[in-house]
Amino acid sequence: RDPYRVLVSEMMLQQTTVAAVGPFFKRFLERFPDVEALASATEDDVLEAWAGLGYYRRARLLHGAARAVVLEHGGVFPHTVEELQKLPGVGRYTAGAVASFAFDRPAPIVEANTARLLARLFAVSGSLTEGAVQRQLWSAAEALLPQGSVGGHDHNSALMDLGALICVPGKP
Numbered sequence: 526r527d528p529y530r531v532l533v534s535e536m537m538l539q540q541t542t543v544a545a546v547g548p549f550f551k552r553f554l555e556r557f558p559d560v561e562a563l564a565s566a567t568e569d570d571v572l573e574a575w576a577g578l579g580y581y582r583r584a585r586l587l588h589g590a591a592r593a594v595v596l597e598h599g600g601v602f603p604h605t606v607e608e609l610q611k612l613p614g615v616g617r618y619t620a621g622a623v624a625s626f627a628f629d630r631p632a633p634i635v636e637a638n639t640a641r642l643l644a645r646l647f648a649v650s651g652s653l654t655e656g657a658v659q660r661q662l663w664s665a666a667e668a669l670l671p672q673g674s675v676g677g678h679d680h681n682s683a684l685m686d687l688g689a690l691i692c693v694p695g696k697p
Contacts, residue, residue: 526678528602528627529560529591535619536587540580549578561600563591586614604628617663625677633666634681635659638688643669645697 533553537546556574557563563571568588575584590612594602602623603609609620621632635643640653643665651658671680 526627526629528623529563530554531623531627532590532602532615532619533587535622536583536590536614537578539583539619541578546578549575557591560591560594560602563588564595583614589613590615602627604630606630606632621681625681629675629678631670631673631675631677631680633663633670634685635662635666636685638692639666639681639684640688641694642684642688642692645692 534546534550537550537553553574557566557571566588568585571584571588572581575581578584593612594600603612604624606617606620606624609615609623610617612620615623618634618636621634624630624632625634637653640659640662643649643662644653644658647661647665649658649661649665653659653662666684669680669684671677
């Protein structure tokens with residue numbers, strides 16, 4: 526439920542598997558245990574801690590996001606998707622993940638597993654990465670959100686698990 530840990534994990538998981546990220550995540554948090562520690566680090570230190578994960582732009586953007594949280598928000602993470610998306614490197618998915626998993630806000634999340642699940646549930650055809658299809662999937666994800674100001678964590682976790690464990694590729 527820590528927005529810093531959620532942000533670090535989501536940035537690391539972009540283009541990288543969970544199995545590969547695990548050891549890097551642990552070491553990274555040992556070196557930079559909180560947003561203030563990461564914000565005050567040099568870029569060279571951040572890149573050194575990121576070494577081996579690849580896609581070093583993610584490390585630079587994460588560093589920039591940490592600095593923005595500290596300098597522009599007094600070290601307190603924004604709680605809304607809209608405000609989170611203003612942080613460097615934080616797009617719609619990552620903002621939704623932080624809002625949902627750290628703050629239990631109902632925020633749509635579309636990643637590989639939920640995209641497949643939503644496409645099947647709403648009979649969306651076409652490539653899941655195509656712009657028009659992505660818009661349909663995000664709309665579908667938003668339509669399924671729990672009503673009220675809480676419930677995002679359990680809802681999104683359930684959809685992701687359903688897509689990962691039950692509604693798997695090749696076996697609807």
